Amino acid sequence: MKPSISIIIRTLINNWNIYVQMRNLFNLHIRTVLLAVITFLLITGCASSYQSGPDYSEEYKIDTEQLLREEIKLWADTPHRMGKTGSSGTDCSGFVMSVYEKLFGIILPRDTENQVAVGVLVDKDELRPGDLIFFRPPKIERHVGIYLSNGEFAHTSSRKGVTISRIDDPYWNKSFWTSRRILP
Known part of the structure; x- marks a missing residue:
């Protein structure tokens, strides 16, 4: 016996409804899974995989400053010679x-x-021992020194030779130009 047209239509409608319900349920699960994956990727994507070096510590500051000051003593009485x-x-x-080549191999x-x-580039207020500081003094196109700490820097003066001066x-x-950080 052949099913009647009404039974076929009812079966088709039921199957269609089941299909729509399954599709909606599947879409809901897909959306949930996609949302979870996107959230995971955003969270882990924002986390840096870069492993930075050790934080700049007071110990490193003291070591660098001490190295620089000891080296500068060796340059005492060295005159300025262009x-x-x-x-x-x-x-x-x-x-x-x-100094950079001898102490740091740079x-x-x-x-x-x-x-x-x-x-x-480093801000004048954030100078660390070893930073290079540049000046544009009168009658000299450019001048460079090495920052030590507490406002002091080492450089070669045309009058005094290698000396320590104060940035303030x-x-x-007045002639401060810029400063650069070379050391990590």
Whole structure:
């Protein structure tokens, strides 16, 4: 016996309703799973996989400053000599280049013009021992020194040779240009 047309239609409608319910249920589950996956990806995607080095600590600050001060003592009585880099005479960029290479194994460019392009810009209020500080004093195109701490920096003065000065001295404060961080 063949099913009547009404039974076929009723069966089709029931199957369709079951299909729609199953599809809605499936879509609900898919949406829930997708939402969970997207949330997971957003949370883990925002977490950095970069492993930074150790935090800058007071101990590192003291070690760097101490190393710099000991090295500067070795440069005592070294006169200013434009274009030179040795104990018989040095200019500001030669002094900075020599100290960085000896203490940290970092080879900096020879001249101030190129040294100012190295490293990361750092605010004057956030200077750390070893940061390079640049000036544009009167009658000199550019000048560079190495920050020590508490407002002091080492550099080569045309009058005093290798010396330590204060960044808040009116002469240096007025001619301050920028500062760069090379060390981590």
